Amino acid sequence: MVFKEGTFHGEVPEHFDGPHPALLETAVADALAAAGTIDPSDVAVTCEKGTVFLTGRVGSPEEIERAIAIAASVAGVKAVESKLSAG
Helix, strand or coil, X not given: CCXXXXXXXCECCCCCCCCCHHHHHHHHHHHHHHHXXXXXXXXXXXXXXXXXXXXXXXXXXXXXXXXXXXXXXXXXXXXXXXXXXXX
């Protein structure tokens, strides 16, 4: 039996250092939902290389600050960039 090196369309597959971005996105979204101090229903969470990006709309400027703090407190998050708006 011959084993070939794994490839994806001829390219070596990516390997992630640390948690997979989807797991980190889920953890941050869950933390925002569980906090109870903000309405995260219009907040999108994406992640790239440990940086979490928050986009969307929340109810007030104070909720923006709380969302950033909650996201930053999740294990594995290296930085948080917010493009949240209030209103």
